[in-house]
Amino acid sequence: MLDSATITVCAPFTRRHIFDHLDILATHDEAIVFGTGKNVLQALDRLPPDCYHMGVNGAVDLPVHLDSRVILDTNAPRTSWFNHRRDDMLEIHHAALMCPWSDYQFTAHLDTPYMQWKSLYGDATVSGCAVSLLYWAYKYYGKPRRVYLAGLDMGGGKYFNGYSTMTPGTWSQLPNLNGLINECLYGGLDVKTLSDTLLDVEHA
Numbered sequence: 001m002l003d004s005a006t007i008t009v010c011a012p013f014t015r016r017h018i019f020d021h022l023d024i025l026a027t028h029d030e031a032i033v034f035g036t037g038k039n040v041l042q043a044l045d046r047l048p049p050d051c052y053h054m055g056v057n058g059a060v061d062l063p064v065h066l067d068s069r070v071i072l073d074t075n076a077p078r079t080s081w082f083n084h085r086r087d088d089m090l091e092i093h094h095a096a097l098m099c100p101w102s103d104y105q106f107t108a109h110l111d112t113p114y115m116q117w118k119s120l121y122g123d124a125t126v127s128g129c130a131v132s133l134l135y136w137a138y139k140y141y142g143k144p145r146r147v148y149l150a151g152l153d154m155g156g157g158k159y160f161n162g163y164s165t166m167t168p169g170t171w172s173q174l175p176n177l178n179g180l181i182n183e184c185l186y187g188g189l190d191v192k193t194l195s196d197t198l199l200d201v202e203h204a
Helices: 004-008 057-061 125-141 174-186
Strands: 030-034 052-056 068-071 090-094 104-106 146-150 190-193
Touching: 030 125, 052 057, 052 125, 057 068, 068 125, 125 146, 125 174, 174 190
Parallel strands: 030 052, 030 146, 052 068, 068 090, 090 104, 146 190
Antiparallel strands: none
């Protein structure tokens, strides 16, 4: 998780700011954000074709191609999945990670609006950051027009690999992520889910 001290004073950028290169996210009409909840397994055999694939955190270990991975958590270097990298996958990280192999970086804050240019909202999970980036790509480049969610369970206590989450019940960020997605919908980006979730999102 992000802590307020880390968010308030972010490290200097050592890589390119992703907001200056949003065109790399605007290559397809549709995109999929892969989370790490156990329900992501429901979606793997029904993925829409020809989509941009964006994973978060440990989704790098899913048996699917990923075009990019987003990491928000400043504790990520302590996890088992952090160093699981792919040659053909772009890495988009919070600047405070100061990761030498980040391709692009971003900043996130707890006190920013859900949708603010060049400053992501930091309390709607890393998946909220991923959806936000795709939203801004849509606003500036017209793509993707639709984002599918897979594995954004927001509760249930299990990851897709069988490990237990730190929050067995409903995640506290659920209302924030619902609010962020509602702003995306209001702004014209279609958002649907491919797997069961506690989010107020229509199933594809």
